[in-house]
Amino acid sequence: MIDVRELRKDNYVLVNNVHYKFKEIRKVFRLQPENETASIEGTNLCVINGILNKNHKSDKNGIIVNATPYHQSNIYPIELSNDLLYRCGFHYQNKASVFSDGKMSLLLEDDKLVERNTGIHIKYLHQLQNFYQDQIGELLNVDLSIKE
Structure with missing residues (x-):
């Protein structure tokens, strides 16, 4: 809930x-x-x-x-997964388990995502959407299209 x-x-x-x-x-x-x-x-x-x-x-x-x-x-809430992170424009970078979209970086620590600059823990999609809007000043693009 x-x-x-x-x-x-x-x-x-x-x-x-x-x-x-x-x-x-x-x-x-x-x-x-x-x-x-x-x-x-x-x-x-x-x-x-x-x-x-x-x-x-x-x-x-x-x-x-x-x-x-x-x-x-x-x-x-929708729990974040690799698939959802990719759909939000975040791509895995080999160095230190980081997901980045070029504007924000998320570090994977002990199976938890942490925003790199603030240390804020993000577990759910709505949290990422809200935090992204607050920090970057724009809506997070979430691609929900299904490729057939």
Whole structure:
């Protein structure tokens, strides 16, 4: 679960949707902290073993509403993986286990990502998106396209 006060517009999160086999990746487009909810757009994607995949419907007859408010108890963080870091433009550099996009560097220490200049630990995609925007001054580009 994520406290909706941690989220910002355009953050990616996971939500439970009964029509899908796995938790679905969704994008926040409006926050309602007074109700502990967030309105979130669907992507029809999921993360399985750290890899982005298409999320197949489990209920073929169900109607899926792609923009609906979710209570924070049904919103979950997306744990960062090598695949997601690459999709954010970060590339592995052999020296000292560093991922960099040319503007920010993340050091892998004891299986934890640490921003190199500040020492801030980053575990989830929404944290990276928010920190990147605060430090670099622009939205982090997250490529969620699936190559077939």
